[in-house]
Amino acid sequence: MPASPVVVDEHAPNPALQHQFATEGQQKNAASLGMWVFLAQEVMFFGGMFCAYLIYRYKYFADFGSGSQQLNVTLGAINTAVLICSSLTVVLSVRAAQLGKRKALIGWLLLTIVLGFAFLGIKADEYAEKFEKHHVPGPNFSYHELLPGQANLPPAERQYANPRHAEMYFSLYFAMTGMHALHMIIGVGIFGFLAFMAWRGKYTPEYYTPVENAGLYWHFVDIVWIYLFPLLYLIDRHR
Amino acid sequence: MATAVVTDSGERETYLNVAHGPKSWLLTVDHKRIALLYLLSITFFFFIGGFFALLIRLELLTPSGDLVQADTYNKLFTMHGQVMVFFFLIPSVPAVLGNFLVPMMIGAKDLAFPRINLLSWYLYIIGGVLMVYTILNGGVDTGWTFYTPLSTEFLKTNVVSAALAIFVAGFSSILTGLNFIVTIHRMRAPGMTWNRLPLFVWAHYATSIIQVLGTPVVAITIVLVALERLFHLGVFNPALGGDPLLFQHLFWFYSHPAVYIMILPGMGIVSEIVCCFSRKRIFGYKAMTLALVGIAVIGFLVWAHHMFVAGISLYAALAFSLLSYFVAVPSAIKVFNWTATMYKGSITYQTPMLYAFGFIGVFTIGGLTGLFLASLGMDVHVHDTYFVIAHFHYIMVGGMVMAYLGGMHFWWPKISGRMYPESWGKLAALIVFVGFNLTFFPQFILGYMGMPRRYHSYPPEFQILNVLSTAGATILAVGYLLPMVYFTWSMRYGRPAPSNPWNAAGLEWQAHSPPPTFNFDEQPVVTWEAYNYDEIDSIPEMGEVPVAR
Numbered sequence: 001m002p003a004s005p006v007v008v009d010e011h012a013p014n015p016a017l018q019h020q021f022a023t024e025g026q027q028k029n030a031a032s033l034g035m036w037v038f039l040a041q042e043v044m045f046f047g048g049m050f051c052a053y054l055i056y057r058y059k060y061f062a063d064f065g066s067g068s069q070q071l072n073v074t075l076g077a078i079n080t081a082v083l084i085c086s087s088l089t090v091v092l093s094v095r096a097a098q099l100g101k102r103k104a105l106i107g108w109l110l111l112t113i114v115l116g117f118a119f120l121g122i123k124a125d126e127y128a129e130k131f132e133k134h135h136v137p138g139p140n141f142s143y144h145e146l147l148p149g150q151a152n153l154p155p156a157e158r159q160y161a162n163p164r165h166a167e168m169y170f171s172l173y174f175a176m177t178g179m180h181a182l183h184m185i186i187g188v189g190i191f192g193f194l195a196f197m198a199w200r201g202k203y204t205p206e207y208y209t210p211v212e213n214a215g216l217y218w219h220f221v222d223i224v225w226i227y228l229f230p231l232l233y234l235i236d237r238h239r
Numbered sequence: 240m241a242t243a244v245v246t247d248s249g250e251r252e253t254y255l256n257v258a259h260g261p262k263s264w265l266l267t268v269d270h271k272r273i274a275l276l277y278l279l280s281i282t283f284f285f286f287i288g289g290f291f292a293l294l295i296r297l298e299l300l301t302p303s304g305d306l307v308q309a310d311t312y313n314k315l316f317t318m319h320g321q322v323m324v325f326f327f328l329i330p331s332v333p334a335v336l337g338n339f340l341v342p343m344m345i346g347a348k349d350l351a352f353p354r355i356n357l358l359s360w361y362l363y364i365i366g367g368v369l370m371v372y373t374i375l376n377g378g379v380d381t382g383w384t385f386y387t388p389l390s391t392e393f394l395k396t397n398v399v400s401a402a403l404a405i406f407v408a409g410f411s412s413i414l415t416g417l418n419f420i421v422t423i424h425r426m427r428a429p430g431m432t433w434n435r436l437p438l439f440v441w442a443h444y445a446t447s448i449i450q451v452l453g454t455p456v457v458a459i460t461i462v463l464v465a466l467e468r469l470f471h472l473g474v475f476n477p478a479l480g481g482d483p484l485l486f487q488h489l490f491w492f493y494s495h496p497a498v499y500i501m502i503l504p505g506m507g508i509v510s511e512i513v514c515c516f517s518r519k520r521i522f523g524y525k526a527m528t529l530a531l532v533g534i535a536v537i538g539f540l541v542w543a544h545h546m547f548v549a550g551i552s553l554y555a556a557l558a559f560s561l562l563s564y565f566v567a568v569p570s571a572i573k574v575f576n577w578t579a580t581m582y583k584g585s586i587t588y589q590t591p592m593l594y595a596f597g598f599i600g601v602f603t604i605g606g607l608t609g610l611f612l613a614s615l616g617m618d619v620h621v622h623d624t625y626f627v628i629a630h631f632h633y634i635m636v637g638g639m640v641m642a643y644l645g646g647m648h649f650w651w652p653k654i655s656g657r658m659y660p661e662s663w664g665k666l667a668a669l670i671v672f673v674g675f676n677l678t679f680f681p682q683f684i685l686g687y688m689g690m691p692r693r694y695h696s697y698p699p700e701f702q703i704l705n706v707l708s709t710a711g712a713t714i715l716a717v718g719y720l721l722p723m724v725y726f727t728w729s730m731r732y733g734r735p736a737p738s739n740p741w742n743a744a745g746l747e748w749q750a751h752s753p754p755p756t757f758n759f760d761e762q763p764v765v766t767w768e769a770y771n772y773d774e775i776d777s778i779p780e781m782g783e784v785p786v787a788r
């Protein structure tokens with residue numbers, strides 16, 4: 001595209017317009033593109049783990065299915081719903097910022113934070129269960145569970161999952177959900193900051209780029225979960 | 240240019256004298272000041288990495304392992320590699336010259352995100368502090384590649400702090416790339432269309448794509464290595480069915496494109512220098528831009544040529560071999576086009592041009608030996624020998640460091656506002672060229688004869704070539720120290736530089752030397768193609784002879 005034209009602004013300069021930009025439109029476009037480039041980076045960051053998951057699931061499919069059945073699919077589904085709702089509240093906060101509704105903006109941001117904490121709380125509960133069942137990789141890991149589809153067989157014929165490969169499954173489970181949870185924590189922190197700035201009246205219908213970009217980031221974190229949920233919780237649930 | 244702002248003491252206000260004191264530097268958001276912060280920091284790490292190289296070469300002076308023990312030697316080559324790759328080569332040209340010049344070349348006041356630019360530098364420094372801690376705490380001996388399960392299961396050295404250092408420095412690199420991509424998209428001056436961009440800017444655009452898309456993969460990979468050491472997560476643990484090849488794939492997915500992070504900006508510099516000192520337009524501008532982007536794209540598809548003997552399938556090896564040959568095509572286009580640009584040009588032999596000549600010759604040797612290594616049969620013979628060492632040092636040291644030094648000389652008048660001493664510059668360029676080739680050419684022969692890399696002792700018949708290599712390294716060290724001395728000298732005693740000492744094309748030369756904080760007195764508007772040397776030289780009052788002596 002051609003270079004942005006330089007428009008001399010006759011009106012008083014917007015205090016949010018930084019020195020390096022000629023116009024507010026240029027500043028907004030730059031911030032938005034910057035966020036998308038950052039998200040491309042995030043895709044590659046998570047991509048490394050998805051790649052590892054793909055390869056090991058292909059190699060140790062039955063054991064991964066066994067490990068998957070140890071997860072609490074109800075809690076996982078509730079968390080999925082919580083995150084989708086939080087994506088909605090983020091969109092509503094962006095809309096409130098566009099319309100200049102300061103109280104609504106703060107309210108939606110706070111509700112997003114609450115949903116974020118709800119997700120993290122449920123996740124913490126799931127992690128605690130893994131500790132109790134010794135399903136956390138490391139010296140204390142122990143695993144004695146059937147392969148998928150074996151429960152209906154006579155006891156003598158039942159086959160058990162290879163505990164080493166199950167440990168690999170839980171290594172990936174903790175790495176992927178842990179990295180996702182870390183992104184959630186950062187997101188909650190960002191929304192806390194935004195709510196504070198909104199309370200101080202920093203955002204106007206002319207300038208609400210930080211809210212929009214934080215929303216983009218939050219949607220990305222949600223989408224990662226939308227992939228993690230079926231890959232970790234739902235493999236082999238069709239049996 | 241009569242509108243320049245004047246400071247209290249009557250001097251023209253520049254980015255250097257606009258503010259004083261440590262705070263004005265450590266909290267600056269001016270891309271030019273941040274470039275200088277990077278210049279100091281990467282020079283520091285260059286000499287740390289160089290110190291390790293010196294110890295390596297001293298050990299290899301004699302066949303027996305007499306200077307250091309084998310374990311110490313392992314640490315020396317590991318830390319040489321990690322410091323040089325992650326703390327010097329990757330940031331070198333983008334973070335110093337790119338930071339300084341990309342906004343000026345496109346006619347902008349600054350990068351799109353000046354504060355993120357400063358954050359990049361702080362991340363680099365945090366990573367650097369962790370690296371120094373790693374070194375002082377006894378070092379690390381994984382090899383720069385962190386191969387598992389050696390790094391995860393067996394070594395007792397500072398793997399985690401080294402991994403963390405590289406992780407943090409990696410995000411510095413990602414943010415620099417992000418800043419450049421957005422800046423080049425959104426901050427160009429009116430009339431500065433994509434097809435008028437200097438190739439230096441195109442090179443940084445291609446580099447930034449690799450930085451943004453490649454670095455996060457190695458970041459998560461070394462995080463997994465650290466998690467494996469700290470919390471026993473077993474993603475690469477063979478006891479859990481973990482695959483060492485997976486680590487190597489993920490590592491090289493970044494670390495091969497990283498070679499192009501190191502060489503593409505150098506190609507940008509050489510394009511600028513060759514045009515200026517041949518007084519000609521670049522030959523095949525479109526082909527040059529496509530070649531830069533082509534190298535970045537194909538460069539992502541060749542990584543497994545590092546793993547031909549690691550146990551990947553024959554068919555995968557064939558595919559990666561073929562793709563590695565493909566990446567030579569755009570590289571060759573660049574070499575041919577530089578040569579064609581010089582053809583019938585009015586060539587002058589100033590210091591930057593000497594470095595450009597050196598780059599083209601040395602890069603050609605490095606590139607062609609890369610084709611040897613991309614062929615499956617030859618690679619089995621010379622894999623993990625000094626042939627590989629010589630090959631990639633021809634690209635990284637011969638190619639990138641020469642381009643970096645050429646660029647530093649070319650733009651030093653703009654950066655410092657002073658001319659460097661030309662005859663000393665020419666002498667140093669010659670010393671670097673001789674020292675470099677004497678250091679690394681014998682290593683091709685050593686490798687072909689079968690001397691393996693990463694050993695601190697070797698059979699006596701290899702000694703003569705190793706002595707030559709060590710002698711060359713000594714000469715090279717002199718060649719690197721000289722510019723440091725006369726650049727520093729010139730900051731005080733050098734002849735004041737005019738705005739455009741080389742009578743060069745490019746917006747950066749329309750700004751004062753050194754530029755004011757916002758670079759240009761008024762918003763530039765571009766109505767010409769890049770490298771319009773025929774137009775510049777046809778205007779009599781502008782066509783003065785370049786002022787080199």
